[in-house]
Amino acid sequence: MxxxxxxxxxxxxxxxxxxxxxxxxxxxxxxxxxxxxxxxxxxxxxxxxxxxxxxxxxxxxxxxxxxxxxxxxxxxDRREAQIDRLKMENAKLRERLAQSEQIIDELTGFRTQALARLAAQHEEIVRLREAAAGTSRVSRLPTPRTTVTGSCS
Structure with missing residues (x-):
């Protein structure tokens, strides 16, 4: 028409x-x-x-x-603006997540290393105590007595 x-x-x-x-x-x-x-x-x-x-x-x-x-x-277009905003927010969150995962991995490695060091130190202490117990020149000190202080009336 x-x-x-x-x-x-x-x-x-x-x-x-x-x-x-x-x-x-x-x-x-x-x-x-x-x-x-x-x-x-x-x-x-x-x-x-x-x-x-x-x-x-x-x-x-x-x-x-x-x-x-x-x-x-x-x-x-508000919908397009919202989609763009959510995409940017999503990208930021993914970046934060990746950073958090990296930090967690680093801290887990640090924890494992610290526990291994503590175990090695404990084993050394136990070995030194056993060696000290077998030596006759080392004498143990008596444990201190605790005294009760009271007031005389």
Whole structure:
């Protein structure tokens, strides 16, 4: 069905207004900032944005403006912004996890080494005590007596 020049101009104005709203981030709940949403918001058939159809140039303009916003770090689509934020957060958490695992491995190695040293020191102490018990020149000191101090009345 053919439309008049006035209808086409009116549709283009609606598309441009919808494009401005979407690129400002005025998206309905659960909506994405894409050509499908643009067509729905403007009340125009989505197929009119593709190929040699009448609004293909508006789709190109919309995608170009959207890409410029994304390159500038502004993402009008809240879902896309949330996905990007969660991806960055996920990457940070994975990095922290890798660091934690490395620290745990280092501490486990340190613990193993410390326990081995303690065991070796204990064995040396036991050996020295046995050697000291067998030597006649070494005499043991008597254990000190504990005295009870009391007050005389």
């Amino acid at each position: 053919r439309i008049s020049a006035a209808q086409r101009t009116e549709n283009e104005n609606r598309v441009r207004a919808a494009m401005d709203r979407l690129l400002r981030g005025e998206l309905p709940p659960g909506g994405k900032c894409d050509v499908k949403r643009l067509a729905r918001e403007a009340g125009v058939d989505r197929t009119a944005f593709y190929g040699t159809r009448p609004y293909a140039h508006l789709r190109v303009e919309f995608e170009r403006r959207l890409q410029l916003l994304q390159q500038a770090g502004e993402i009008p």
